[in-house]
Amino acid sequence: MLSESLLAVAQPRAADNTCDRIGLSAATADGRHLRTSDFGDWLAGRGRANEFRVDRVPFAALDGWAFDEATGNLVHRSGRFFTVEGLHVTELDAPYGDGPYADWHQPIIKQPEVGILGILVKEFDGVLHFLMQAKMEPGNPNLLQLSPTVQATRSNYTKAHHGADVKYIEHFVGPTRGHIIADVLQSEHGSWFYRKSNRNMIVEAVGDVPLHDDFCWLTLGQISTLMHQDNVVNMDSRTVLSCLPYADTRSRALLSDTQLLSWITEERSRHDVRVERVPLGSLPGWRRGESTIEHEAGRYFKVVAVAVQAGSREVTGWTQPLFEPVGLGVTAFLTRAFDGVPHVLVHARVEAGFLDTIELGPTVQYTPGNYAHLDEKNRPLFLDTVLRAPSDRIRYEAVHSEEGGRFLNAESRYLIVDTDETEAPQNPPSGYAWVTPAQLTSLVRHGHYVNVQGRTLLACLNAMAVNSR
Numbered sequence: 001m002l003s004e005s006l007l008a009v010a011q012p013r014a015a016d017n018t019c020d021r022i023g024l025s026a027a028t029a030d031g032r033h034l035r036t037s038d039f040g041d042w043l044a045g046r047g048r049a050n051e052f053r054v055d056r057v058p059f060a061a062l063d064g065w066a067f068d069e070a071t072g073n074l075v076h077r078s079g080r081f082f083t084v085e086g087l088h089v090t091e092l093d094a095p096y097g098d099g100p101y102a103d104w105h106q107p108i109i110k111q112p113e114v115g116i117l118g119i120l121v122k123e124f125d126g127v128l129h130f131l132m133q134a135k136m137e138p139g140n141p142n143l144l145q146l147s148p149t150v151q152a153t154r155s156n157y158t159k160a161h162h163g164a165d166v167k168y169i170e171h172f173v174g175p176t177r178g179h180i181i182a183d184v185l186q187s188e189h190g191s192w193f194y195r196k197s198n199r200n201m202i203v204e205a206v207g208d209v210p211l212h213d214d215f216c217w218l219t220l221g222q223i224s225t226l227m228h229q230d231n232v233v234n235m236d237s238r239t240v241l242s243c244l245p246y247a248d249t250r251s252r253a254l255l256s257d258t259q260l261l262s263w264i265t266e267e268r269s270r271h272d273v274r275v276e277r278v279p280l281g282s283l284p285g286w287r288r289g290e291s292t293i294e295h296e297a298g299r300y301f302k303v304v305a306v307a308v309q310a311g312s313r314e315v316t317g318w319t320q321p322l323f324e325p326v327g328l329g330v331t332a333f334l335t336r337a338f339d340g341v342p343h344v345l346v347h348a349r350v351e352a353g354f355l356d357t358i359e360l361g362p363t364v365q366y367t368p369g370n371y372a373h374l375d376e377k378n379r380p381l382f383l384d385t386v387l388r389a390p391s392d393r394i395r396y397e398a399v400h401s402e403e404g405g406r407f408l409n410a411e412s413r414y415l416i417v418d419t420d421e422t423e424a425p426q427n428p429p430s431g432y433a434w435v436t437p438a439q440l441t442s443l444v445r446h447g448h449y450v451n452v453q454g455r456t457l458l459a460c461l462n463a464m465a466v467n468s469r
Contacts, residue, residue: 018181022244025128025220026466032124033217036225043232046134046214047144050311054138057307058290062319065305072281072288074303074321081153082111082406084293084303084321086283087194089352092272105284107293107303108353109323109406110194110277114185115153117236118172118201121181122209122217129217131168131209132237137404138308139322141411145234145401146226149215167212172201179204182243185447186455187359189402190351192301192323194277197355197447200240214312220244220466227463230399231411235456238400242455246441246462251341253436254426263433264449267348268357275352299370301325304408322408327369328399329412331453332386333461334363334419335395336434338426343434344416344461345382345424349451359451360443363424363432381432385423386415393418396464400456412453414460437461 030036059067064077074084087108120131135147152166170176181202188196211217218226223241226232255263281288285296293303302324309317333344349361364386371379395416402410428434440458443449450458 019245021123021128022220022246024126025130026224026462028127028219028221029225031129031217031219031222032127033129033211034222036222039216039218039222039226042216043134043144043146046312049213050136051309052136052143052311053309054143055307056291057305057319059305059321060290061307062305062321065319065321067281071279072283073279081320082109084108084280085110085194086278086280086286087352088276088278090274091350092274093270105278105286106300106352107280107283107286107323108194108277109192109196111153111196111406113154115198116150116169116172116201117148117198117240118150118168118203119237119240120149120168120171120178120203120205120209122205124217127219128204129219130223131205132216132218132223134214134216134312135234136310136312137234138306138310138320139406139408139410140231140234140401140404141409142231145404146223146232146237147234148237148240151236151405167215168209171203171205171209176206177203178206182240182245182445184243184445186239186243186444187354187448187451189407189452190349190353190359192353192407194353195355196353198236198239200243202240202243224463224466227460228396228398231401234401235403235452238456238459239452241462242441242444242450242459244462245445246438251436251438252339253341253439254338254343254434255439257439257442260433260435260439264348264358264360267431271350271357273350273352273357299326300367306408323406323410324408325367325410327367329367329402329410330364330383330386330415331362331412331457332364332415332417333457334382334385334417334424336419336421336424336426338434341436343436344440344457345419345428345432346435346440346454348431348433351451354451355448359454360435360440360449361451361454362457365451365453381429382424385419386417389415389417396460398460414457416457416460416464 088105090103121128131149133147136143149168171178183201185197186200304324307319335344345363346360348358363382366380397415
């Protein structure tokens with residue numbers, strides 16, 4: 001079974017003490033402070049302890065936000081936070097196995113500041129525990145999910161919003177921060193953010209750490225169990241967890257590391273993508289109403305506005321725009337074993353907001369409804385293979401939310417699906433490559449190689465291995 005072979009990928013290297021300790025935490029099913037079976041009650045209790053409410057409002061009801069008279073861009077009066085602008089994208093090399101659309105316009109979020117997504121770890125009874133937060137995000141369908149210790153933009157932790165201090169931030173910035181386990185800049189959603197990066201950090205605490213309300217210590221094994229549940233572990237936690245330094249088991253891959261890096265360089269070189277920021281107010285194909293900006297075909301996503309009450313946040317009430325996708329996404333890795341070594345099929349994916357043309361993404365990363373009107377030859381590669389996959393080939397499945405601070409009800413069905421030579425050949429189409437999970441783990445230790453959906457699936461692969469023991 002593939003899940004059994006994946007166990008070898010997640011095993012830490014004995015010579016590396018950090019990897020040993022991560023492996024022990026992954027193997028520990030219950031923590032010192034909170035049993036996994038009690039987590040649901042704890043999370044529900046945190047929800048009852050604070051007042052949470054999100055209401056849709058017209059754009060005119062946004063406090064501090066307005067459409068710029070000259071451009072139509074949606075901006076905040078402080079000049080901070082983010083702006084909603086227009087984007088014109090032309091991919092001159094398409095179609096080259098990458099999809100039917102070569103030229104399009106869309107709204108985009110421009111948020112140039114780099115935020116911190118950080119998880120604090122500490123050893124209890126010889127086992128590393130991860131400090132996780134029950135955090136409300138207005139875009140989450142169930143509002144409250146398990147987030148990193150710190151999940152804050154620069155505007156948040158420098159208090160541009162005039163709110164309360166960000167708890168535990170001192171462990172990640174300044175002279176008192178702890179021992180670094182992982183620290184890397186990673187991209188956000190390239191389809192909805194313009195060149196946005198966040199600092200993904202895992203830090204081991206030095207000294208005592210007080211436990212505040214809405215926080216809990218969990219082992220990596222506990223978090224892996226929760227990763228199998230719908231809408232529990234949020235996107236920011238998943239991307240940080242993907243940066244954990246699992247070791248390479250030196251299994252033979254179809255592509256050597258040098259060949260893989262060369263293939264990535266070739267993919268970045270062959271795509272000619274022109275991206276131009278344009279005024280939101282004159283965006284072709286998009287129309288603005290009192291409460292939404294939406295595509296004239298009713299597909300893709302909408303820009304909407306909400307009013308938020310959140311008793312546990314640094315600021316307890318605010319209004320803001322959000323992007324709301326149309327339909328449930330499907331995000332999947334196809335998997336095969338070659339000579340007994342598990343591989344996943346990655347896609348060199350072009351997204352308009354990437355810093356460097358392409359990043360490695362899942363085999364499939366689409367919202368099926370956006371392509372339902374197309375004939376079979378123009379539908380995305382492998383999408384129908386995933387949609388038709390029988391249950392006995394699905395090794396992992398859960399619905400996870402995307403970033404709840406900027407996206408409303410943005411959910412995707414995440415899957416890991418076994419396949420064969422007929423459906424996914426050893427020599428895949430242009431733009432696709434077979435890589436091992438260990439190779440992905442190595443790439444994630446560096447910025448802008450694996451997109452956020454690919455990092456979620458890497459975290460799912462590790463969680464799947466842990467829960468197969």
